[in-house]
Amino acid sequence: LFQLRSRHAPLARHLHRLQKIPSPICPCCGLHEETVDHYLHFCSAHEGARRRLHATSRKARYTKHLLSDPDLFPDFFLFVQRTGRFHSVFGD
DSSP states (O other): OHHHHTTOSSSHHHHHHTTSSSOOBOTTTSSSBOOHHIIIIIOGGGHHHHHHHHTTOGGGGSHHHHTTOTTTHHHHHHHHHHHTTTHHHHOO
8 A cells, every 4th residue: 555655566667667677568458657547547457346446435536535545445455456466466
């Protein structure tokens, strides 16, 4: 959660800046740089998980609420689990 808030999550754009991977392009959709905002709101590969998240609360559509409102954390963490994006980093 802190890594997403600070924009230092292990997503392609950040890892590319650290010279850990060759490209900042999202490995899930292959279309845009993978930033925190791309991951949370725009990546087409996560559309289904995102729709389910947004159905829980209108606040879930806004990064500032997702990353700071404790009432949204259970649904947010379920979104992260459904996307599988951080599985190789954090496991289940």
